[in-house]
Amino acid sequence: MTTESSRNAARDTVRADARRNRERLLAAARAVFAEHGIDAPMATVARRAGVGVATLYRHFPTRDALVRGAFARQMRTCGRALHDALAAEDPWEGLTHLVETVCALQREERGFPAAFLDAFPETTAEHAGTREQAERDLTSLVRRAQASGALRPDFHPSDLVVALVAHCGLVAALPDDAKAPRRLVAYLLQSFRATPSDDPLPPPTTLTLRGFPATPASGGGASRRG
Amino acid sequence: MTTESSRNAARDTVRADARRNRERLLAAARAVFAEHGIDAPMATVARRAGVGVATLYRHFPTRDALVRGAFARQMRTCGRALHDALAAEDPWEGLTHLVETVCALQREERGFPAAFLDAFPETTAEHAGTREQAERDLTSLVRRAQASGALRPDFHPSDLVVALVAHCGLVAALPDDAKAPRRLVAYLLQSFRATPSDDPLPPPTTLTLRGFPATPASGGGASRRG
DNA sequence: CAGTAAACGGACGATCTCGTCCGCTTACCA
DNA sequence: TGGTAAGCGGACGAGATCGTCCGTTTACTG
Secondary structure: OOOHHHHHHHOOOOHHHHHHHHHHHHHHHHHHHHHHHHOOOHHHHHHHHHHHHHHHHHHOOOOOHHHHHHHHHHHHHHHHHHHHHHHHHHHHHHHHHHHHHHHHHHHHHHOHHHHHHHOOOOHHHHHHHHHHHHHHHHHHHHHHHHOOOOOOOOOOOHHHHHHHHHHHHHHHOOOOOOHHHHHHHHHHHHHHHHOOOOOOOOOOOOOOOOOOOOOOOOOOOOOOOO | HHHHHHHHHHHHHOOOHHHEEEEEEEEHHHHHHHHHHOOOOOOHHHHHOOOOOHHHHHHOOOOHHHHHHHOOOOOOOHHHHHHHHHHHHHHHHHHHHHHHHHHHHHHHHHHHHHHHHHHHOOOOOOHHHHHHHHHHHHHHHHHHHHHHEEOOOOOOOOHHHHHHHHHHHHHHHHOOOOOOHHHHHHHHHHHEEOOOOOOOOOOOOOOOOOOOOOOOOOOOOOOOOO
């Protein structure tokens, strides 16, 4: 017994270099995936982390495991943001702060969130429990904001998702320093208000129709490079 | 001389099967790129077109050439939409119609516009002339709409690009039948108005936080599959 | 209808990525 | 401080994609 428990304790203690390398790999993965898209060579991630390929595969047996692992931190941050939003006394404040926070996070890691959505369109199953809780929380936040009169009555919780995904795509599509995403957020938040606001918009970019009508969407691009 | 010109005439006349195969390839490319992302195997495109690989490479020596070729039609459509928008007597009508048209086009070919932006972030150089004209046209349309009082005064022409790119990303990120993109367009157009409109929004989807907080962006995915 | 040049398609070598295997190194424990 | 198991990294075979080469087919001309 004593032997067993001590053995288990020993097993639970991960070796320091292993833990360090794991963190390095996650950071490298976020960076590489954001830059080169989700199916960048595994070897690139390993090199960026200053680690051998085998080490990468030992920590994350599949590419999916790596991607999900790299995303976990952002998931946690989002969860916390939602929690904070619920805690705010003014629900509209909470809502806008939530949007700003998540959008800032997206900008931080540019292509990665978009790449993640790319690769995992379906429910990320293992977080189903958390997700359901998040849905309930979000719905209640929206209800409260509507009750307070700040949020338009026809706003639907899923509209927040719409806004976030749209922002996510915009960030991924535009160059790093683009101001456009902030402008999008400002427009959307204004249109979510029950009563029009006269807050000034953040400044626009100079007009660059990168490829309009060259592209039906115009603008710049990112993530996967052909 | 006579010989030469007739020879040239003969040369200008492309063989019927060649032309047919070219069209087939373009259609196949649009479909395949939209579905599997911009770096789907060339062989897939060829097979989808019912054509050998060599034929594909003969018509389009590089992947870029194929992508650009496949996109040309959409470019033309966008150009026409902008032209129509300018011709409209009510500039606000013209503007909204332009947005609706381009967005509809994006929905039609789902992943492809996004994939295109992915691959060609920079100005699609060869259309620079057209682009400058488009920029001028768009700017003038915006000015007119503002002068008419319908468009908010702080609207910047680049905001239209923002809206279109955002929509483009949303379409690519969501499943085929998603209603969310329409809702986004409605919100944005409302926030572009100088005076608030009470047009009802298109119906929302049921709430699906596909992966919220699993993803900072939440929602569904498309295009390239990991 | 016959000749010819253009177009076609499949096969093939080169290149790249994946994921595993195995001998070496190192962090932890007594 | 020495033993040991866990961790490490580079090499390597399998599989896939790329882009070209060449023998065959076919659309146009006279």
